[in-house]
Amino acid sequence: MTTSQASSRPARLYQIASWIIAVIFAVFLNMLGNLVIRDMEFAPHGGPPTPEQFVNQATSQQLDARRHELQLQQDALTGKQETISAAATRAGKDYADAKEAFQNWIATRTATGNGAQDPDIIARTRKLDALQATVAKWEKQRDGISDEQHALEVQQTQVSEQIDQEQAAAQERFGVANQRYELKVFGYRLALTLPILLIAVWLFIRFRKARYWPFVYGFGLFALSAFFIELVPYLPNFGGYVRVLVGIVLTVFAGIYLLRVFQRYVDRKREEMQRSQSDRASAVDYDKALSAYGKKLCPSCDKSYGVGGEGATFCIHCGLKLFEQCGCGGRNFAFFPFCNQCGNPVVRTGAGNEISQ
Template identity: 40%
Template sequence: MSKALRLSEKWFHRGLWLVAMVFASFLVGLGGTVVSDLPKVEKRLSLDDYMDAAASGALRSAIKTAERAGQDADTALEQAQLKRRAAQADSAAARETFNNWLSTRRATQLVDQDPELVLRTKALDALKDRERAAGAAVEAQQQAALDARQTVVRERRKLNELEAAAQQQLQAEYRRVELRVFLYRLALTLPLLVIAGWLFVKKRKSTYWPFVWGFILFAVFAFFVELVPYLPSYGGYVRYVVGIVVTALVGRQAIVSLNRYLEKQKLAEQLPDAQRREELSYDTALTRLAKSVCPGCERPVDLKNTAIDFCPHCGIGLHDHCGRCSTRKSAFARFCHACGTGAGPAAAVSRP
């Protein structure tokens, strides 16, 4: 249609389309803000909401207590091991000294050293007892650390079982929340689509068409961007079923519209030539002629061929002659391009 418009009309038309796009962008921004806040309507869920608070609290407390006891046992174990190493070193040093002294006594064979032998033996036994006590302390701390670790493992296993059961319930609730949020989106976008469809059918050529098209673009964006990507999956069944239903509805409407259009074209081609040209919009006729198609049946026609004055497909007149200067001109032109005479009854076309 742009070739049939005046230059100023073209720029005004482009400006109005710009208005439509800007209007749609603001609507999209507002709609996106509203849609992004929809999930806030639902309560934020957590795993603790589906666990026994008393049982989980007791298990977590037991785990913390066992972990703390394990840490204390590890610290005490390090100290006990250090003491045992010191006792072992003292005992080894005392034994080496005793062995050296005993070798000297055997060499000298001095009987007066027997009391000292007894004393040294008792001292060595005391060191050995001290070493055994340090070893027992190490073993006790090792046992305490092992008990603490086993307690942590046992209590954590119980807590994991509770969390696994709660996780299943949480996932089920997530799916229900997802479905509810989708229904919120659907309740918001479906009326927009209905209104957009009504505006497209009734108001797309009205005086305020930029706002109409802006709203239509916004509704389409809301459907394909704010609704379709958030369709609940449930293994793909919902999306596939919805896709099949939408495709079937759109396809059926397309088939019905095509059949209506073809039937309308057949009925229009049976009307008299003059009536068919009168019913055609001037801008529509010029737009189709600019595309080298017949304005009546929209089939290709070689308009550059000067021998063709009628459409070979539907018979509508494409060219006639001026009633004043007899110049060949478009049958849809309002004025003769050679003399400027207005098209009227005098310019009627008679078929050869």
Template identity: 40%
Template structure:
């Protein structure tokens, strides 16, 4: 920023740059929301959409039915196993009691206990029968659970086969959908980049430059940063190719601009000294002088010695003397800093610096 600008003008320029960044920030937020929501224009597809529409529901129903039967069989099996354990325990206890009684019976040799022997034997037979029935119930529930699990596994295997058959079609459709969504995003961001290039070329120095620069920052961010998370595997090619094209175009523009600038400088250096100083911008001239640079040819000049009045490179008058007090002053100053007398010949057109910028 030029050191010769008025203090209020400096703050106004800073405020305008703040407007540019705020404008870019809000545009970026809006663009991010739009780019993120673009996939919603496409119907969300899943692998089931490409599977056999008749067999798939049947197999899923079979799997659910088998799962339900397996759960019920497992619950019944748990109950049957509990009953079996109870019957086995009762049988073991009865046999122990019977063995003890039978040992006593043999020791006493009492014939009147033959009826008791028969009764206890019948009770043991009944307990053994109960145990066998409980064991049979457990085996039945185990068979039911096994059948249900096998039916579930068969249905899942068939369903997996259908999924594998539909996977190629699904992935092909997914790639096509991804390409379409990428096209939507590219169709949104690439024109923004082109518009930004046009604005940079035509309006970057206009009165509305804060909005122009804000839009340029937004367009660059949207294409080269915001678009990155949504790029498919091949999307990087587009981004890098566009970057290369922009670099080549911008480089050619810069080279041509440099050549035009050097040509203008040559033409300007051929003009009379008074005309050259009159055509130079006042603020720009003052800023270059403070940096020990010639305002005309922009080459370095040692201005600290207090003796150099003309540029040794292009001959432009840099310092002259006041016509009233003869004090050495800048040839671009509008008034003498020692006595305040106006310069004899104005060195710039009477155009406010804000309008020139």
């Protein structure tokens, strides 16, 4: 492709079509990856563990049976207590009614002779004593029921504590097993995605500027998708430490890479500034020159030449000649292939003063 064709409309369409091909290629690779993941046994046999798998069934059944038995006894005592309470209430009411009647009878009766020997008084007194004894009997039984209920509540509390301890132990065993399971799943997915990532990096380094670069970029997009969708969500947590450490490592590697890229850029520019202006001008890519012209930047040192004024001919930073005067009088950007006034080829003339470094 010639320089005059580099920024033509067909060239831009070619770039757009190439990126469309790269994206479509990545989409189909993702679909293929999803099919592979669907048909492969990624999860360890039996699937993820569940808390129920780590409960001691024999101990758990015994404790549940014991708790159920104590609850039945508690329910029976509650029913018995209700019956006794009702009987004690009735007995207490009977005693209170009889006592009140006796007191009224004594108050209205005219006693003759020795009242202590009065058979009526003796009979009524004995009846009150019997009623009082009945009330005391029911109250004693009610107190006994309360004592039994308290003893059962203590046993129920002990059984509940044993059940809680067993469940906590089972949960701890489940946590350990679940971490192992997550590591296995992550290992399986890492075994699939890591080679894809390495291949993508190798292809990008070796063939990113090759003729069929859309397929290289498409495979790279697929590798990134596999990394962030099929691997990162399955990264073990371990209290957050693993993900934080992975983030730190990735940040360090990315930072080192960017710093090296920037340092190479600075070294390259420093080396370019030591070359002659004609060599620097011939090394400038046409597309880069057009992009720099649109931003009013020098295509050699990447600094703004606009601060030198609208009529500046040379870059005030590196001395590169940026504009040429055509024989027809037209002023052209020095990297234009043809004059914008007469259409004749633009001829680069004197280079100006060299910048010593």
